[in-house]
Structures are given as structure tokens and as C-alpha cells.
Amino acid sequence: MSEKSPLVIELETLQQQAQTELAALKSESELQSWKTRYLGRSATVMQIFKRLPEAAPEQRAAIGQFANQVKNTLEAGFNQMMETVRQAQLQQSLKSEQLDVTLPGRVPARGRLHIQTQVLREVCHIFNEMGFQVFRTDEVESDEYNFELLNIPAHHPSRDMWDTFYTTKEGVILRTHTSPGQVRSMRAFNPDPIRVVLPGMCYRYEQMDASHEIQFNQIEVLVVGKDITFANMKGTLVEFAKRMYGKDVRTRIRPGYFPFTEPSAEMDVECFVCGSKGCPVCKGSGWLEILGCGMVHPIVLQNGGYDPEIYSGFAAGMGVERISMLRYHVDDIRRFWENDIRFLEQF
């Protein structure tokens, strides 16, 4: 370069000024604002490239190179200074934070089973003791098992009893109850007698309230054999309620309707909240429904491969959250799946 370009002089002055300022900085935030000022997008060194036409054509390449060199020098200076400031801060905090090795250690928080898993296991355990085994089936079900094979053909008005979550795949739904496990277990055990419980999550497109959720656990009970009677069913379910809630619990069985059982019934337990006087949880009735039940319909037995002339059976389906509500005096079913740790930690 024969004569120094004004752009070069500008860059030299800038570099000197920036380096003097940098050397005096003491904190990370000061360094960051320095970086914005001297290396940010609108900083002089960055703008120089746009201003190259101000210089004589033969000087432009050299000025560009020099601008790059200034930029790299400033960046390196910044990185080095940042490291120095961080080290100084670390030394400072090590000096001020003394470690007291005599303090007791902090106990790490321990996870636990969700209350519904605990109750689900307890119910299964009670039935295990009564001679039942656990049989699991899928939460994603076919319309055929959830409805058709349970004597609920398409367009039958009783489908209204189960508000269903459909999937985009034709004929595939989220199970609305554990009853599809009835035909699945019959087909698995055929021709042996059956005594199973089928636990798991069910889904319904429901209006949520104090006693209705859109996802909840059910446990299905199924017994198939020769000479199984309604009295066997009543005895089993009342015995279960006594083992679950204590021997003095009051229960009642009243007529009900399910397309897959005949006759059908529902079992209630007295409402814990109001002591059977009537409240929003029991909708003023004094009783809380915990399960539906009945003698397995001959068509369902047939669909499972059992001859209804020879075999009979009973089935029941109970809501596990309702059981927990009664047990632990929880007045709103929505608490269970809100994931509020303060609520869950109580169990």
C-alpha cells in the first residue's frame, strides 16, 4: 500500500480502543456488551466490508484482509478475557463457599407406585386369594371384541352406553371397558373352566365430573364353568367388598342392563362422603356404583367357544378409581390423573 487508506487508519484506531477497554473488564456481562459493541453485526469492523467501495480499487483486497485480521484478533482477545474472568469468579466462589462435611446428607426423593397401581394390585391380590388368575389384554381394541362379540352389533342403541374414542383406522378403538377380555380369555382357555381377573386402563369420551373421568382403570371378573349360578356371583362380589372395605360394609345389588349378560345387575357401596344421606358425589342417592355384573349371555359364551347348554358363567366389571375414592375418601375422581404431587404423595 503506497499511502495508508483512511479505512485502515479507522480500523487501527478501533482495534487499539477495543483492546484497551477489553483489558479493563471484570465481569461476564461487561464482556458480553463489549462483544456486541465491537464484534456485533453493526460494529465498525463488520461494516468495513460494505464500505470497501470507498477505497481505491487496488487497495480493497488488502483492506478486506486487514479487517479480517482485526476481527480475529478481537475475537481471540475476547475469548481469552472471558476465560480469565470465569476462572477469577470460580476462585472467588470456592473461597466464599465453605463445605461443611459434618452436615447430614440430603435424602434423595424416592419414587413410588401410583395410587391406582397400588389399588389395582390389591384388588388382583384379593381375587388371587379367592382362586382367580390375572389375564391381560390390550388397551387398543377392535370394534369386534369391544362390541360385536359382546352381543352389541353396529348401530345397536346400547352402544350409546359407551362413549367411544375411535381411531383413524377403521374398526380400531380405545377399549371402553375391560369386557373384550371376556371373549379373548374364553378363546385362550377353551375348553377349560375359567376363573380370571382382567385389569387395565379404559377410555371414554365422557363429560368429566366428580365421578367420571375419560381414562380410568377397570377390573373385569370372569368365571365360566358347569353349574355356575347367580348366587355364586353374588357371594363372590360381596366377599370381595368385605375383604376390600371391611366386613361391616353395606352393599346392594340392583337390576341393571348390559347386552352381554342376562340377567344383569349393578352393585353399589354406601357413600362414604355423606354416610348414605345423599351428596354430589353419590348424586343424592346415598350409594356409589362400583361395578356392573351379570350371568354371561349365551351368545357371548358361544362366541368364546363354550356351549351354553353345558356351560354357564358370571362376569363383573368394576371401576378401580371409584374403589379408591371410597377407600381413601377422595371426593373428586379427577385428582388421580392431575399429577399433583401433593395429592399423590399422600398414598
Ligand code: FA5
Ligand atoms: C361396564 O363397563 C361393563 N363392561 C361392566 C360389566 C362387566 C357388566 C361384566 C357386566 C359384566 P359400566 O359402564 O357401568 O359397565 O362401568 C363399570 C364400572 O366402571 C362402573 O361401575 C364404574 O365404577 C366404572 N366407570 C364407568 N365409567 C367411568 C368413568 N367415566 N370414570 C370412572 N369410572 C367409570
